[in-house]
Amino acid sequence: MFLIRQPEFLIREFSSSDFEQLLHIAHAINVQAKNKEGFQPFYAFQADPAEQDYHELLQDKIKTFLKTAQDEKSKTPRKTYRLALCDNAGQLIGNITIDNLPSYDDKGNKIQGDIGYFINPQHGRKGLMSKALRSVLHIYFKNHDELDVTAHPMNLYSIKMLQRFNAKVIGIKSTSTYQNEPRIVFKISKENFLNSCKPFLITTQKNQPSLNRDEREKNV
Numbered sequence: 001m002f003l004i005r006q007p008e009f010l011i012r013e014f015s016s017s018d019f020e021q022l023l024h025i026a027h028a029i030n031v032q033a034k035n036k037e038g039f040q041p042f043y044a045f046q047a048d049p050a051e052q053d054y055h056e057l058l059q060d061k062i063k064t065f066l067k068t069a070q071d072e073k074s075k076t077p078r079k080t081y082r083l084a085l086c087d088n089a090g091q092l093i094g095n096i097t098i099d100n101l102p103s104y105d106d107k108g109n110k111i112q113g114d115i116g117y118f119i120n121p122q123h124g125r126k127g128l129m130s131k132a133l134r135s136v137l138h139i140y141f142k143n144h145d146e147l148d149v150t151a152h153p154m155n156l157y158s159i160k161m162l163q164r165f166n167a168k169v170i171g172i173k174s175t176s177t178y179q180n181e182p183r184i185v186f187k188i189s190k191e192n193f194l195n196s197c198k199p200f201l202i203t204t205q206k207n208q209p210s211l212n213r214d215e216r217e218k219n220v
Helices: 016-035 054-073 128-140 156-164 190-195
Strands: 009-013 080-087 092-099 114-119 146-151 168-173 183-189
Touching: 009 128, 016 054, 016 092, 016 114, 054 080, 080 128, 092 128, 114 128, 128 156, 146 156, 156 183, 183 190
Parallel strands: 114 146
Antiparallel strands: 009 080, 080 092, 092 114, 146 183, 168 183
16 A cells, blocks of 8 residues: 655555545646636546536536556556645645656657646645655655656646756647646656655655566565
8 A cells, every 4th residue: 555644745646435535626626726726627527517417417427537546556566646635634635646657749749648636626725735745756756766747827826836956848649638728748767856856754654655667576
């Protein structure tokens, strides 16, 4: 199991018991994306709250998300880590996903992996997601030299987050699996990421999490 404990947050695997809280968060994100400039809905939960069947559609999306997270844990080698972000009381407040499945940009350049994240709007703008992402990326870069990330051109808050990690623009995807919308492609190198960070201790469970690229090794 993947687990990170810090004084301000907990990062763990998702479980079926997260359904109700995840439904609440997904709805809050969709409402904010509709009403506030610079925000974009999280692709897996993207739906218009004004639609007549919105609540049924959103429930189906949450069920699919949680089932996918469960299925990913059993894959060997494991390529995707869909992780639950909780506050220091253990309450679910968001998600961080590391995905090592490659894709390609408009020029045919290989995009190695991706990272996705969302947080309950009421917990946003407090620096919590930045700290949580740093924790996961510190573990990722123990076994990898770079990570590609895609972001919607209008998702200004997500782009600002990536810039904190010295991410560099390397390409464009005019269409993507995310609702066929465009994406800017960023690259975060291990060197640039570490240069963006102040050293800090990551406290983990006894069996430290691993995001390992060597398929011969056992993945958590």
